[in-house]
Amino acid sequence: MDLQLLRRELDALELSCPVGRVSGVKGSIVEVAGLADLAQIGDHLVLSRARGSELAGEVLRIGATTIDMLPDTAADGVALNDPVTLHKVPSLTPGDHWIGRIIDPYGKPLDGKPLPSGREARPVITSPPLAASRRPMGERMSTGLAVLNTMLPVVRGQRVGLFAGSGVGKSRLLAQLARGMDADIVVIALIGERGREVNEFVHKVLGPEGMRRSVVVAATSDQSALTRRRCAWSAMAVAESFRDRGMNVLFLADSVTRFAEAHREVATSAGEAPALRGFPPSVTPMITALCERAGPGTEGQGDITAVFSVLVAGSDMDEPIADILRGVLDGHIILDREIAERGRFPAIDAGRSVSRSLPDAASDSENQIISEVRKYLGSYEQSEVMIRAGLYTEGADPVLDKAVRLWPELDAFFARSENDGIGASFDRLGLILRRGAGPADHATR
């Protein structure tokens, strides 16, 4: 470690901490006197109970003479005048040495190895670049998956939602993107997963190949709502630090639903009334602000291309979080439980998914292929129940006839990993369409 880094680490050490006293407890909130002039929202607090145990928390609200502390766990055993120490939140200092590492939302390593600070401290909550100074969305990115390369292109700086019920393959698909997508660096926010799942995701699903160019920021489900909420912000701050250095960053968040739930817990504790099916009204600006931080950079910067996973109960795309996200994002990928149940992964429902980078992101001939495939998918899906029931007879509808012929090949194509780039994916898809040529082509021309 060079001398400058060492000096910064020493400067960051807190040699003394201000101490306040508990002046009241209201429900789950602890009121503290004596720190109002010194505290900032988000600072850490540690309360020492008379019995000896400690209770950690965060500054939630600041009044004229007292502050409100949101404890990480229940405020059992807290008494008037218990001492509370105030600790400044350490700044995040991401750098190249964070690549391949797992960190918590406060920048501490979670993989048991030491993590020196980077050169520059980054704020965790920032404003997005000014809309007028942002570049438009950029080049198409190779995704490593044939279906995304063709039907649902992702361009640099695009923000996409990944919507699915539980256990349909969101995390696996994000890991596939982390391994296969054309980006300089990948930043992954794991928000509110169980501890075991974080390990499994990093070591088994993402694997060494995915970790090689990734920074994982994780907050597990047993951590406080404030920490879980901060996880998304911290990961975005890491992504921004690489973007500002001109890199093409892929940001993956699993999941925005847990981020919204963490915010709901915090907001409810702060007294905000629930509105959108239990979510407070502030959840909308909270999610929008997070998503807006991703996207194209300004001149001289790189881009943050983002995929946000969203848990949708059943297939309820109108539930509040999914609804908010659909309005903010430039596309949505929908995973379908029925497709997953018959074992086709990724279980992307290409017919219902949309990329708003189309038609600009594809050439005329590519757009032609996409719309033909959509036509046949639509036709097949409309008649699927009939086909499965054995009520379909060839010859009545030439488009449906071709759709039925194409279906198995399209289905296999949608499961395909693609290492040969976007052009190769379109060549394959074009070939499938031509191979399925029959009387329908004359009838529909």
Ligand SMILES: Nc1ncnc2c1ncn2[C@@H]1O[C@H](COP(=O)(O)OP(=O)(O)OP(=O)(O)O)[C@@H](O)[C@H]1O
């Ligand atoms: N690409 C794949 N190949 C094979 N199996 C898969 C694939 N994707 C998902 N699965 C199967 O689906 C299961 C669930 O996948 P995953 O954990 O990614 O879903 P999820 O939507 O993230 O679930 P949760 O809602 O619990 O977070 C996996 O354990 C695996 O059995």
Ligand SMILES: [Mg+2]
């Ligand atoms: Mg998951």
